Amino acid sequence: xxxxxxxxxxxxxxxxxxxxxxxxxxxxxxxxxxxxxxxxxxxxxxxxxxxxxxxxxxxxxxxxxxxxxxxxxxxxxxxxxxxxxxxxxxxxxxxxxxxxxxxxxxxxxxxxxxxxxxxxxxxxxxxxxxxxxxxxxxxxxxxxxxxxxxxxxxxx
Amino acid sequence: xxxxxxxxxxxxxxxxxxxxxxxxxxxxxxxxxxxxxxxxxxxxxxxxxxxxxxxxxxxxxxxxxxxxxxxxxxxxxxxxxxxxxxxxxxxxxxxxxxxxxxxxxxxxxxxxxxxxxxxxxxxxxxxxxxxxxxxxxxxxxxxxxxxxxxxxxxxxxxxxxxxxxxxxxxxxxxxxxxxxxxxx
Numbered sequence: 001x002x003x004x005x006x007x008x009x010x011x012x013x014x015x016x017x018x019x020x021x022x023x024x025x026x027x028x029x030x031x032x033x034x035x036x037x038x039x040x041x042x043x044x045x046x047x048x049x050x051x052x053x054x055x056x057x058x059x060x061x062x063x064x065x066x067x068x069x070x071x072x073x074x075x076x077x078x079x080x081x082x083x084x085x086x087x088x089x090x091x092x093x094x095x096x097x098x099x100x101x102x103x104x105x106x107x108x109x110x111x112x113x114x115x116x117x118x119x120x121x122x123x124x125x126x127x128x129x130x131x132x133x134x135x136x137x138x139x140x141x142x143x144x145x146x147x148x149x150x151x152x153x154x155x156x
Numbered sequence: 157x158x159x160x161x162x163x164x165x166x167x168x169x170x171x172x173x174x175x176x177x178x179x180x181x182x183x184x185x186x187x188x189x190x191x192x193x194x195x196x197x198x199x200x201x202x203x204x205x206x207x208x209x210x211x212x213x214x215x216x217x218x219x220x221x222x223x224x225x226x227x228x229x230x231x232x233x234x235x236x237x238x239x240x241x242x243x244x245x246x247x248x249x250x251x252x253x254x255x256x257x258x259x260x261x262x263x264x265x266x267x268x269x270x271x272x273x274x275x276x277x278x279x280x281x282x283x284x285x286x287x288x289x290x291x292x293x294x295x296x297x298x299x300x301x302x303x304x305x306x307x308x309x310x311x312x313x314x315x316x317x318x319x320x321x322x323x324x325x326x327x328x329x330x331x332x333x334x335x336x337x338x339x340x
Contacts, residue, residue: 035168103229118187121181121182136202
């Protein structure tokens, strides 16, 4: 999986792994992440970083719902240095979405991933990532989920 | 989420939406939902109903796609891990492939043009899956499971053998003559 270094256009290898105890000090630093991640401590939280560096570039918190064969994305946040026009890297959130889709295939959930977005952003998740809208929910599954994985994690 | 947090996220969103466009926001965030408890309950109910309906109405093609991708991403996950796991062998994944494609050994052997005895030997762990079989499995899966993944599984098993099979190593060493360099 690769993120794009915007200044050079270089593709840089990234890894996603479970957040460990040592990461929480950084995660809770409001100069790096602005969400209240403390509230997510009991949840499944993954972090993304460059393969060669320890700095956390983004976080995703999920809920595994086996009874409904789906993974629900609770939160995603990218490092403050990588938001907006000044960001250093592209595709951080895309890689996190794609990684969760991959997980949802591994678990035999047909790549089904849901989220409950802020109303005014819903349409943008649809056009950017290929989610489908169902009332106030968004979900992605099967071939759309595969396409999202191929777009961001295409590293076979 | 309690009221204090709700208020915190409301203010944070107001601040961020002044600084960034909506496109930029979806490239960096999934905010907590802004629904009330009642709305959230209703949204969850709607999602569950739709999920059940979709699961019940899956076409054979959709089931095949999701089954093959399950195998592919489980293989990928295992390949990327450093540890060896005897339960995640080529034989295991090949058996999963038979289940997902609903094929008997002889049907798969015929589909990919190998003798059924050979496939059976592979499935019994008596013969390693070859590169040509890996290519054929890739084609058979409609290119969903790349040959390289089968090959990496085989490599992982060979690596494990090299690390652990001392008997075989000594056996092979015993067959060697005229060693070209001897440490003093």
